[in-house]
Amino acid sequence: MSRVDKEKSVNVQVLLRCRPFSDDELRSNAPQVVTCNDYQREVAVTQTIAGKQIDRVFTFDKVFGPTARQRDLYDQAIIPIVNEVLEGFNCTIFAYGQTGTGKTYTMEGECRRAKSGPEGQLPSDAGVIPRAVKQIFDTLERQNTEYSVKVTFLELYNEEITDLLAPEEISKVALEERQKKPLPLMEDGKGGVLVRGLEEEIVTNCSEIFSLLERGSAKRRTAETLLNKQSSRSHSLFSITIHIKEATPEGEELIKCGKLNLVDLAGSENICRSGAREGRAREAGEINKSLLTLGRVITALVEHLGHVPYRDSKLTRLLRDSLGGRTKTCIIATVSPSVHCLEETLSTLDYAHRAKSIKNRPEVNQKMMKSTLIKDLYGEIDRLKAEVYAAREKVGVYIPKDRYQMEENERKAMADQIEQMTASLETNQKQITDLQEKYDSELQHSADLSKKLEATEKCLDHTSNLLSTTKEDLKQAHYNLKEKEFIISEQKKAENALAHQACVLRSELEKSSRDNASLHSKIARGDKLSAANRSVVNSFQADLASKLDILSSTLTASIDQQNKHLKAVEVLCQSCVDSHDTATLEIKKKILASKSLYMSHMEAFQNIVLLHKANTNSTLEDVSSLSAASCCSLDQLLACVEGEALKIFTDIQSLLADHRSELAHFTKELRDSFCISLDRTKDMSSFILGLFEKYTEETSKLQNHSNHTHEAQVKSLEEFQKAYEEQSKSEEQRLLADITSLVSKHIVRQRELVRLDLHVPLGQFVCK
Ligand SMILES: Nc1ncnc2c1ncn2[C@@H]1O[C@H](COP(=O)(O)OP(=O)(O)OP(=O)(O)O)[C@@H](O)[C@H]1O
Structure with a gap:
């Protein structure tokens, strides 16, 4: 490294x-x-x-x-x-x-x-x-x-x-x-x-x-x-x-x-x-x-x-x-x-x-040179020697230069510390003045408190006076209380008697409520019956509705069928009218053609007559032969036209006969279907009528039943009301009598008490 x-x-x-x-x-x-x-x-x-x-x-x-x-x-x-x-x-x-x-x-x-x-x-x-x-x-x-x-x-x-x-x-x-x-x-x-x-x-x-x-x-x-x-x-x-x-x-x-x-x-x-x-x-x-x-x-x-x-x-x-x-x-x-x-x-x-x-x-x-280190060590030895010398000789204070430097540094550090301490002292003093102020304010506060204490003591004296008067009041109140307690006990007794009466009344009430319950059960039974009837009517209604649905669907089906037949008849009539028209047109055309032929022959004949006239005296035989030929051809033509016309008439007649037979067939079908639908409708209406009759019958039965039930209910209610009114009237009278006797007893007792308190003879008190 x-x-x-x-x-x-x-x-x-x-x-x-x-x-x-x-x-x-x-x-x-x-x-x-x-x-x-x-x-x-x-x-x-x-x-x-x-x-x-x-x-x-x-x-x-x-x-x-x-x-x-x-x-x-x-x-x-x-x-x-x-x-x-x-x-x-x-x-x-x-x-x-x-x-x-x-x-x-x-x-x-x-x-x-x-x-x-x-x-x-x-x-x-x-x-x-x-x-x-x-x-x-x-x-x-x-x-x-x-x-x-x-x-x-x-x-x-x-x-x-x-x-x-x-x-x-x-x-x-x-x-x-x-x-x-x-x-x-x-x-x-x-x-x-x-x-x-x-x-x-x-x-x-x-x-x-x-x-x-x-x-x-x-x-x-x-x-x-x-x-x-x-x-x-x-x-x-x-x-x-x-x-x-x-x-x-x-x-x-x-x-x-x-x-x-x-x-x-x-x-x-x-x-x-x-x-x-x-x-x-x-x-x-x-x-x-x-x-x-x-x-x-x-x-x-x-x-x-x-x-x-x-x-x-x-x-x-x-x-x-x-x-x-x-x-x-x-x-x-x-x-x-x-x-x-x-x-x-x-x-x-x-x-x-x-x-x-x-x-x-x-x-x-x-790394130090060995010589430098030795030099340093010598310096250290000198320093120590000087220190030893100063200590041995005790001649004032000897401080070597480097030591002086060191101590100077220390002194500076100390001075810094002193400065810091002065600053902290200042803050401390400030805190002390703050505390002094707080102390003064506390003193003021305590003086205020003593004043308050004095006022409170006065208030206490006043309260003690009030207390003694209140004690007197309390004694009086105790006496009144005892009196009231006695009255209350008497009232309690009266209340107990009333409660007994109330118990009797409650049992009566319970009995009547039982009656009521049976009445309610009867009503419930009637309701149940009505509900059953209602369900019968409902099922009948549903049945009727389904039958009516079937009828209406049958009617619509037959109307559809009739419509179809009518349409077929219409088409047939139309085709018949069309063929009739074409046949008439053809006949018209053929008649016109025969007419024009006849006309042309007549013209030719007239021409021949004219020619004969113009050529005077042509031979009568030629003329007569010609006329005969012409007549013959005319006859032929007429026969031919007649045949054709006949043919056309027969065609028309056969066509019309066809149409007639078709129309007859259709009419027959129409009549048949009408008859069927009529029969069905008749069936349906007879069924509906039957149903209605049944329904009316049921309704009348129901009406009768409900009337009967209602009457019974009204009757029983009237009976109950009557019994209840009678009972409550008698109870009321009895209670009133009881209360009156109790109150009168109570009044007498109170009067007695007051009389005893005031030591007044009974007769005198009553007079007063
Ligand atoms: N790694 C370790 N294996 C086994 N024993 C341990 C180990 N570390 C600590 N101990 C045991 O835990 C105990 C407390 O340890 P130690 O005195 O060294 O704690 P400490 O951190 O120095 O506490 P303090 O700060 O109070 O001096 C000693 O008995 C020590 O032998």
Whole structure:
């Protein structure tokens, strides 16, 4: 991988680890809501919202389910990071998650007993830190180069930094003192931060680191909460700085530097659920506050906001370079699989998922010339010497130049802080004046209230007077009430007597209603009969209608037939008239032809006569023969014409005879069909007449029956009415008599009572 590639911006790598169920969770049979798919790098959280099961799925760079071992996580995710540290990068690995989800287990594991075994192997529960340390030393040993390894281990508790590697002798003497005296966090003037006075331990092998780690972890503040028996109450930062000597081809010696920060954050927690109280609650508050600032920093980085609030907490100041800086960062988010932690699990997943979008621009640390490093170290020695000298001689305050610069920076930061505080003081003062105003208004309000109280007291006196008079009234009212109660009891008695009468009346009424019911049943029977009659009439009507239908269809059929016959007669007559016309025309033509022949013969005869006359004296014989011939031919012609005329007449006569016979046949047919239809119509009308007669008979019967029923009903109703009227009249009279006697008794009793009250003799009272 080229240097240019490595210097490109890279996203923060986010791993998700879900721990197995704890013994408590197994005991309480807590349902599982987190499912991990290590291969697809997905985590699914099952939620039930409004009775509906909803799965939320999150994808991370790597996912480790409850069955994943420490070794799996380290081999798959951490080895490449440590290799990059050995190549000269600064890398940070930090664990984030709810309390009791396995952050310390993941980062440290069984590191307190993690001193490597005889073959240098670690226990299977060893976490990231011991494994990273082992990998670093193994690699450095293998490379067979000169190196130096320094470690620091600090704790951030309630926004105060303490050194977990402070020398034993000091910590034994005044551990409490040291814990109270936090180490200052300062700007290093190069854009970074440094913790002044933090011990840097040079280590040469794994076991040295392990014992330091054990020492530091033992000092870390832990406490038992409801969610974790040994809950870390502080954030811890374990840093390993490695310097490796390298030689250039020119034979120059360079120093390569890499740093690995391993952060175990305190658990985010729900203060109520973790059972934190008083001091613990304050701790939890501080932990949540610093984690909140971490969240805000992540949000600002993800959303590319102009201002990233690193300065708002020491945690974010310490992690500044790891979040959006030049460090390669890996976050291990830890969650529990149980439904009891669902809310916090979702919040951790959201938090971690957002952090995936943070981009860092990792830069390999500049390799230093060995000579420059030696120079730097000499400078450091001088600085320390000067400090030692100043401390030994106690001659005023000696501050070396760079230290002065540092303190100057610190002073500036302080001045900024003072400015901020002044501003907040001003706002506080403003709030105080506001409060004063509120206080004044409250005073005014209370004065008003006292006035109101006075008025209310007066009102109370008045009300007490009223109460005493009301009591008197009440006494009187009680007396009146008793009197009324007596009257009411008497009235009740009278009412009971009336009720008895009413009962008697009701029984009478019931009897009459029974009569009524029988009457109704009779009416119902009559109705039933009428209905039966109606159905007979209806069926008769339907029958009649069907018969009439048949008749009308027969009539229409016969009319159709007659129409057809008439049409045939018309056609026949027409053809007869036509043939008659043609025959007459032919006769006319033949007569005309014979006439013209006769005329021509007559003409010829006249011509002959004329010729005879003109030729005078031609022989008489010729003439007579000619005339005879002419006569003969004329006779022949006439005979011929006569024959033809006769023939025509006979034709006409035969034609007319044919027509006559046809007409006679047709007339006969017509008459027959008329006779048939007449017979049918006669049948039909006789049937209808019969029906009508039957119908009339039935109707009259029905009429009689209904009249009879009606009469019976009217009679029974009249009887009932009469009986009822008589009964009610007698009842009324009896009741009236009863009521009158009761009322008179009551009046007498009341009079008696009043008389007794007024101690007046009866006779006197009556007179009055
Ligand atoms: N992956 C795991 N496999 C087995 N046990 C685990 C695992 N993760 C956590 N545990 C166990 O769960 C308990 C709590 O773990 P741990 O103390 O590491 O939680 P934590 O997140 O550091 O809590 P806190 O924030 O309160 O310090 C420990 O007993 C630990 O051994």
